[in-house]
Each structure stands twice: as structure tokens, then as C-alpha cells.
Amino acid sequence: MEMTTSYQQPDQQGYYGQFGGAYIPEMLHRNVEELTEKYLGIIYEESFQKEFQQLLRDYVGRPTPLFLAERLSKEHNVPVYLKREDLCHTGAHKINNTIGQILLARKLGKTRIIAETGAGQHGVATATVCALKGMECIVYMGEKDIERQAPNVARMKMLGAKVVPAASGSKTLKDATNEAIRDWINNPVDTHYIIGSVVGPHPYPDMVARFQSVISEETRKQLKEHTGTELPTHVIACVGGGSNAAGMFYHFLDEPSVQLVAVEAAGHGVNSGMSAATTQLGKPGILHGSKSLVMQTTDGQVVEPHSISAGLDYPGVGPLHAHLFESGRGTFLNATDEEALQAAFHLAKTEGIIPALESAHAFSVLEKLKLKPSDRVVVCLSGRGDKDLATYMNAMQK
Ligand SMILES: *Cc1c(COP(=O)(O)O)cnc(C)c1O
Numbered sequence: 001m002e003m004t005t006s007y008q009q010p011d012q013q014g015y016y017g018q019f020g021g022a023y024i025p026e027m028l029h030r031n032v033e034e035l036t037e038k039y040l041g042i043i044y045e046e047s048f049q050k051e052f053q054q055l056l057r058d059y060v061g062r063p064t065p066l067f068l069a070e071r072l073s074k075e076h077n078v079p080v081y082l083k084r085e086d087l088c089h090t091g092a093h094k095i096n097n098t099i100g101q102i103l104l105a106r107k108l109g110k111t112r113i114i115a116e117t118g119a120g121q122h123g124v125a126t127a128t129v130c131a132l133k134g135m136e137c138i139v140y141m142g143e144k145d146i147e148r149q150a151p152n153v154a155r156m157k158m159l160g161a162k163v164v165p166a167a168s169g170s171k172t173l174k175d176a177t178n179e180a181i182r183d184w185i186n187n188p189v190d191t192h193y194i195i196g197s198v199v200g201p202h203p204y205p206d207m208v209a210r211f212q213s214v215i216s217e218e219t220r221k222q223l224k225e226h227t228g229t230e231l232p233t234h235v236i237a238c239v240g241g242g243s244n245a246a247g248m249f250y251h252f253l254d255e256p257s258v259q260l261v262a263v264e265a266a267g268h269g270v271n272s273g274m275s276a277a278t279t280q281l282g283k284p285g286i287l288h289g290s291k292s293l294v295m296q297t298t299d300g301q302v303v304e305p306h307s308i309s310a311g312l313d314y315p316g317v318g319p320l321h322a323h324l325f326e327s328g329r330g331t332f333l334n335a336t337d338e339e340a341l342q343a344a345f346h347l348a349k350t351e352g353i354i355p356a357l358e359s360a361h362a363f364s365v366l367e368k369l370k371l372k373p374s375d376r377v378v379v380c381l382s383g384r385g386d387k388d389l390a391t392y393m394n395a396m397q398k
Contacts, residue, residue: 007253007329008209010319014202014290017326019319022201023286027185031193034108036203042107043100043210055099056214059132060089062096064215066222066378071350078371081226081378082353083219085244092356092383093212093244094125098194100211102129105192112191116140116166116180118173119310120152121387122196127161137161140179142172149310151387173314174302177288197241198318201289205246205318212247219378220251227376234369236261237380238361239332240276240311242318244382249330259331261369262321263361265307266334276305277334278317279325287316293325308337308391309357311383335364341395344385356383357391 007016014020014036022032042048056062064084073080085093105113113135117123123139130137139156143165146153156163166175184193198205198212220230235252237245239262252258267275275281282293285300295303295315307313317325324330335343344360347353355363359382371377385392 007320007324008250010202010206014206016320016323018284019290019292019322019326020202020205021291022289023291024201024289025181025185028181031184031188032201038108039104039203039207042104043207045107048103048107052100052103055103056096060095060099061087062214063218063222064088066219066226068226069351072347072366075350076366076371077373078375078377080366081223081232081376082351082381083215083248083378084381085215086353086355086359086381086384090125090128091386092121092125093215093247094122094196095128096214096247097196097208097211097243098125098129100207101192101194102133102135105135105194106133108192110190110192112136112138112187113194114138114140114180114183114191115194115196116173116176117196118142118145118176118313120145120149120156121311123161123163124152124155124159125196126194127156127159130161131159138183139163140166140176140183142166142170142176144171145173145176170304197243198246198320199241199288199290199292199316205290205320208243209246209250209320212243213250215244215247215380216249216251219248223376223378231255231258232378233257233375234259234261234371234377235380236263236362236365236377238263238265238312238358238382239317239321240265240314240358241316242321244380246318246320248378248380253329260324260329261331261333261365262324263365264332264334265309265312265340265361266336267306267308269336270334274306276307276312276314278305278315279322279332280334282317290319292316292319293322308340309361309388311356311358312361333365333368335361339364344388344392345395353381354385354392355381356385357388359383
């Protein structure tokens with residue numbers, strides 16, 4: 001029996017506190033019900049776990065190292081460890097989830113995979129595992145995003161995926177999501193929908209958190225090897241939808257001595273009208289099939305978010321994080337575009353690691369926390385910066 005007070009697990013209906021649930025069209029009930037009934041049984045089956053663990057090791061390259069960043073530690077006068085998700089195959093943590101979901105899809109007897117993507121990172125992670133397992137892959141992407149994210153579109157195509165433009169509305173992520181849902185309604189029997197973060201209707205937030213929880217599972221063991229104790233005092237992660245943070249927090253959620261620090265994108269500033277700091281600006285509402293905090297106008301229209309990093313540019317946040325915020329279990333900070341850029345350049349020069357812009361947000365709060373020399377800090381380095389080189393080149397010219 002799980003503790004009923006655990007932050008790890010939503011209730012039967014998929015609620016973390018008041019957030020979560022499954023707000024979906026009638027015609028999706030069968031698909032989502034099938035998943036809800038079967039996912040836990042499947043993912044803890046021995047044969048599933050064996051294949052999952054083997055692929056994480058031999059294909060993704062896990063365990064990813066826990067690296068003591070000595071120069072950064074010296075500067076902040078506290079040991080700072082980096083969990084190196086940037087070293088995963090395809091360059092970020094997203095592959096942990098897509099590996100899990102492709103194996104689940106096969107156990108469910110599905111032959112066709114759909115996904116939606118904004119910046120293209122989740123599309124690439126999905127196309128990758130579809131190629132690995134020889135599954136048909138259709139990725140919906142806003143027409144505008146297809147123009148803006150040409151390298152990722154090329155990667156998906158090279159990996160054998162079909163990229164379908166969503167031409168309605170603002171031609172971005174929201175419209176791609178609508179197209180993916182329409183597809184799933186029309187293909188309920190043979191198709192699995194891979195969602196890329198701890199968002200969407202129950203059971204997705206819980207399922208994705210479980211697949212990503214390998215991050216904190218490894219961290220506990222590795223920290224013990226480094227320091228003799230499994231528990232850090234602080235874990236820090238950036239939050240877009242919240243999947244790398246959920247993975248980094250998961251095995252520390254019920255350890256009250258560990259401070260969970262979530263860093264959102266403030267864009268040009270929380271109150272600038274150009275921000276993605278959802279917990280600071282959002283109100284309870286329904287987005288992508290679950291109840292969470294959502295950036296919206298007084299009459300409930302979703303507000304366009306802004307962040308320099310495409311992965312954090314999302315007007316909602318997963319229900320687990322909305323609950324961590326509301327209950328006070330999580331500490332929610334934010335970093336502006338400018339602060340993230342500075343943190344990225346600083347990490348590059350200090351440790352020889354060029355981070356993804358998303359991850360750079362997490363590093364930028366090190367100086368905002370009141371850290372003591374006796375603390376132990378783990379920062380989730382969710383991805384590598386290769387994809388952000390054009391942005392970094394721009395910044396260097398200024
Ligand atoms: C997609 C992405 C994120 C944001 O997604 P989460 O679900 O919040 O983790 C963060 N970092 C990197 C490197 C990403 O690619």
C-alpha cells in the first residue's frame with residue numbers, strides 16, 4: 001500500500017490535490033480508459049522492466065553521470081552536482097519517456113504512433129523510438145513551428161516520421177494538439193498517442209513521471225557513492241510542462257528534508273506580458289485534458305506564453321507541479337531570458353558544458369537561493385545546448 005499522503009501518486013481519478021483528472025471528449029473515453037486500466041500492470045511486468053532497463057542502458061546511455069561541478073561549487077561555496085541528462089541519446093531527458101511509451105504501446109498491441117510537438121524536441125524523441133521499434137510515426141506540428149524549427153523537422157523526416165502541418169488557429173502547439181486528438185478519436189484501435197511531458201489527461205502525468213523517475217532513482221544511489229548519504233538538501237530543475245522536474249523530484253517528493261526547487265521561464269519578466277511563469281500568473285483551468293494552473297485572461301482564453309527557450313514556452317504546467325506549488329511543498333522561482341542566457345554562458349566557461357537554454361534557467365537560481373556550505377545541491381541538466389546555438393550566436397553579437 002502506498003501512503004495516502006504521498007505526493008508521488010495521484011488519486012484514483014488522477015488528482016493531485018485539486019489538480020489533474022481527465023477532461024476529454026466523450027469519443028476519447030475508450031482510449032483513455034484502456035490506458036488507465038492497463039498502464040500500471042504493464043509497466044511493472046518483469047518482461048517490460050527488463051526491456052526498458054536494457055534500452056535505457058544500451059540505447060539511451062544510462063545511468064547518466066552525477067558530476068560534481070568543482071568550479072561552480074567553489075564559486076557558490078556549496079557542493080553542486082549536475083545530473084547529466086544532456087548526455088542521453090538525442091541530447092535530453094525526453095527519450096526516457098518515449099522509450100517507456102513505445103514499449104507500452106507494443107504491449108497494448110498498437111502499431112501506429114501519433115504525437116504533437118511544438119519546438120520539435122518531443123517529435124524527434126518520438127520519431128527516434130519509432131525508428132528503433134519499426135513503428136509508423138505521425139507527428140503533428142503547427143505550420144508556423146514547422147517553419148521556425150527546420151532542423152528538427154529534418155531530423156524527424158530522416159528518422160522516418162511523417163510530419164503533418166496543423167494549419168488552423170495560431171498554427172502552433174495548441175493546434176497540433178487538436179489535430180493529434182482528432183487523429184486518436186478516428187484511430188482508437190491501432191494507435192497510441194505519446195504525450196511528451198507530465199501533462200494531458202490521467203494517466204499521462206503519472207505515467208510520464210514514473211518513466212522519468214529514473215533520474216532521481218539514479219541520483220540517490222550516485223549521491224550516496226559521492227557523499228555517503230542519499231539525500232541532497234536541494235534539487236533544482238526547470239519546468240515547462242514539468243517532466244524533467246518530475247523525474248528529478250520523484251524519489252525526493254516524500255523526503256521533507258529535501259527542498260524541491262522548480263524554475264519557470266519569466267521571459268522578459270513575470271509582469272511584462274511576455275512570460276511563461278505559469279504558477280505566478282496562472283489560475284485554475286482546463287488545458288490539454290487536465291485541470292491545472294493555466295495562463296488565461298479573465299474570461300478564460302489561454303494567453304500566449306513567451307520564453308527564449310522553446311521547451312519552456314507553455315501556458316500550463318503539469319498537475320503535480322500545480323499541487324506542489326499550491327501546497328507549498330515545492331519552491332517555485334523563475335528566471336528571465338537574459339538571466340538564462342547569462343547562466344548558459346557562465347556554465348560553458350566554468351565547467352566546459354554548453355547547456356540547453358531550458359536547463360540554463362535552473363542554473364540561474366543558484367545565486368538566488370541562500371545556500372550553506374553544508375548543503376548538497378543537485379541541478380538537473382536536462383539537455384545539451386547544440387540546438388540553441390543560433391540563439392547563443394545572436395547573443396554573442398550583442
Ligand atoms: C522539453 C525540454 C524541457 C521542458 O520540458 P519538461 O517537460 O518541463 O521537462 C526542458 N529541458 C529540455 C532540454 C527540453 O528539451
